[in-house]
Amino acid sequence: MDFSTAPETAELLARFREMMQNEVLPLEKDVAAAGFRASLPTLQTVRRKVHEAGLWLPQISKEYGGLGLSLVEHGMVSEVLGQSTLGHYCFNCQAPDAGNMEILIEHGTDEQKKQWLEPLLAGEIRSCFSMTEPDRPGSNPTWMDTTATKDGDDYVINGRKWFTSSAAGARFAIVMAVTNPEADRHSQASQIIVPLDTPGFRHVRNVSIMGHAGDDYDSHAEVVYEDCRVPQANLLGPEGAGFLIAQQRLGPGRIHHCMRWIGICERSFDLMCRRAAERELAPDKPLGTRQIVQAWIAESRAEINAARLMVLQAAWKIDHEGLYEAREEISCIKFFVADILLRVIDRAIQVHGALGITDDTPLATFLRHERGARIYDGPDEVHKMVVAKRILRKYGIGAGS
Numbered sequence: 001m002d003f004s005t006a007p008e009t010a011e012l013l014a015r016f017r018e019m020m021q022n023e024v025l026p027l028e029k030d031v032a033a034a035g036f037r038a039s040l041p042t043l044q045t046v047r048r049k050v051h052e053a054g055l056w057l058p059q060i061s062k063e064y065g066g067l068g069l070s071l072v073e074h075g076m077v078s079e080v081l082g083q084s085t086l087g088h089y090c091f092n093c094q095a096p097d098a099g100n101m102e103i104l105i106e107h108g109t110d111e112q113k114k115q116w117l118e119p120l121l122a123g124e125i126r127s128c129f130s131m132t133e134p135d136r137p138g139s140n141p142t143w144m145d146t147t148a149t150k151d152g153d154d155y156v157i158n159g160r161k162w163f164t165s166s167a168a169g170a171r172f173a174i175v176m177a178v179t180n181p182e183a184d185r186h187s188q189a190s191q192i193i194v195p196l197d198t199p200g201f202r203h204v205r206n207v208s209i210m211g212h213a214g215d216d217y218d219s220h221a222e223v224v225y226e227d228c229r230v231p232q233a234n235l236l237g238p239e240g241a242g243f244l245i246a247q248q249r250l251g252p253g254r255i256h257h258c259m260r261w262i263g264i265c266e267r268s269f270d271l272m273c274r275r276a277a278e279r280e281l282a283p284d285k286p287l288g289t290r291q292i293v294q295a296w297i298a299e300s301r302a303e304i305n306a307a308r309l310m311v312l313q314a315a316w317k318i319d320h321e322g323l324y325e326a327r328e329e330i331s332c333i334k335f336f337v338a339d340i341l342l343r344v345i346d347r348a349i350q351v352h353g354a355l356g357i358t359d360d361t362p363l364a365t366f367l368r369h370e371r372g373a374r375i376y377d378g379p380d381e382v383h384k385m386v387v388a389k390r391i392l393r394k395y396g397i398g399a400g401s
Contacts, residue, residue: 009073016055016080016091023049024090031086032359037169037216046090047123057121059093059256064105065121071252071315075259079308082263084362085369089217092121096129096165098256099249100174103191107237107245116172116193125171126217130164130194131246134222138163138375139382141176142185142243146225148177148192153232155179155192157200157225163376167221168206168214170196175225180240189242193234200228210368251323251330254377258311258333261341261373264366265304271361272348273297279351287351296347303340310336331387335380338373345370 005013023046031039050056058077060066069077074093081087088094097120104117119125132138133145146159157177164173172195179190194201206219213219237245276288276297287293314329323330349356349363356363374380389397 005076009076012067012073013076013080015053016058016077019050019053019055020080020083020087024084024086027086028084028362032365035215036218040216043086043090047092050091051123055091056123057092059098060101060105060121064101064117071255071319072312075255075312075315078256078259079263079266082260083267085218085365087263088260092123093256094217095253095256097127099253100127100129102252103174103236103245103249106248107191107241109233111233112193112236119171126166126169128164128167128170128173128196128221130161130167130173130223131176132161132163134160134162139379141246142188144176144178144189146175146177147181148175148179148190150179150232151229154229155232155234157192157194157228157230160222160224162207162220162222164221164223166217166219167196167203167223168219169216172196173201173223174236176242176246177225179242183240186243187240190239191236191242191245192230193236194225194228194230198228198230200226202226210371212368248323250377251326252318254330254334255311255315255318257373257377258307258314258337261337261370262304262308262311264370265300265307265341265344268345268348268363268366269297269300269304271363272300272344272351275348275351275355279353293351296351300344300347304344307333307337307340328387328390331378331383334377335374335383338380341370341373342367 027039027042027046031043055067057064057066058069059074060068062068078088078093081091081093088098101117101120104113104120108117116127120127131141136144144159146157146161148155148157157175159177161175167173172193175192175194176189177192178188180188202224204222204224206213206215206221209220276293277286279287281287288297310329311333314326314333317326317329345363345366349367352361352363355361358364
């Protein structure tokens with residue numbers, strides 16, 4: 001694996017950094033104070049500048065109007081954008097829209113692409129992904145209660161979902177629902193497009209996360225489908241392929257998440273080091289003279305570097321050998337990077353003292369937004385179990401042992 005950065009990639013990353021520094025980071029405090037929805041006109045202005053600068057849709061192929069970056073290259077970009085919670089949104093590569101774009105490109109019909117993909121790529125609408133249920137474990141996505149029953153030419157959907165992120169203000173959802181209950185557990189669910197103005201869809205609430213319910217894109221919704229009727233033409237891919245499509249989406253998505261987390265780590269690390277250098281405990285005695293703070297800085301630097309190399313290696317393997325061959329690496333980076341992310345944020349908060357838990361720095365926002373990193377996309381414990389089982393099979397211990 002070549003660890004050097006190609007000159008054209010380095011130049012591109014510099015352009016992303018400049019746009020982030022000049023246009024995105026200065027907005028953070030105002031957006032936090034006013035709320036996301038109230039800030040949309042300002043954010044749309046920045047998005048237009050991004051589009052004009054040729055930095056729009058870094059994760060999408062050139063055929064569909066994107067930059068056509070490899071997974072490794074987009075991973076590097078994702079680290080740059082991850083330094084702000086607004087970064088990915090401003091460049092139209094934010095979850096869950098980025099994953100939904102990929103699903104529509106790979107599995108959408110021509111009509112579905114025209115109606116939903118094209119305006120999504122243009123940034124004219126947003127979407128959400130509706131899979132997790134409050135009464136079923138997210139660690140077992142093959143077990144869900146939401147059903148889609150055929151009636152004439154339609155599906156009638158019934159069920160309750162939550163953590164349908166960014167549903168507030170979205171135009172449509174991609175819903176996971178059981179269409180084939182008699183099939184094996186990996187072939188029971190399908191993915192179906194549901195416009196959110198469909199009768200029977202109900203936005204119950206934005207779930208409050210550590211005291212913050214958020215609004216518009218910056219939110220996680222609980223939603224209900226009550227005899228929600230949509231045409232069978234809204235099916236994405238083959239019936240019963242919902243789990244497979246979700247797995248195809250989640251693998252590259254974990255690369256995006258992990259590199260975004262590393263971006264958060266780098267910004268938190270920079271804030272920690274600045275505070276250690278500037279905060280004096282007594283005249284001419286900066287906080288950074290204390291050995292425990294020095295240890296935190298050294299450990300954080302080593303951990304961030306290690307995490308980055310792990311993620312880029314996993315992305316390289318996906319690019320060169322495919323998603324299936326990189327399963328172990330994908331699971332490893334999920335729990336490894338999430339753990340480092342939270343350790344670095346916590347150290348940075350501790351170095352800032354009481355300031356660290358206020359909203360005068362982005363650290364408290366990072367903690368609130370990212371504590372879920374060890375839970376969503378499969379909890380750490382499941383990924384560790386999966387990795388260990390694969391390793392132990394080589395030593396004669398079967399999966400059922």
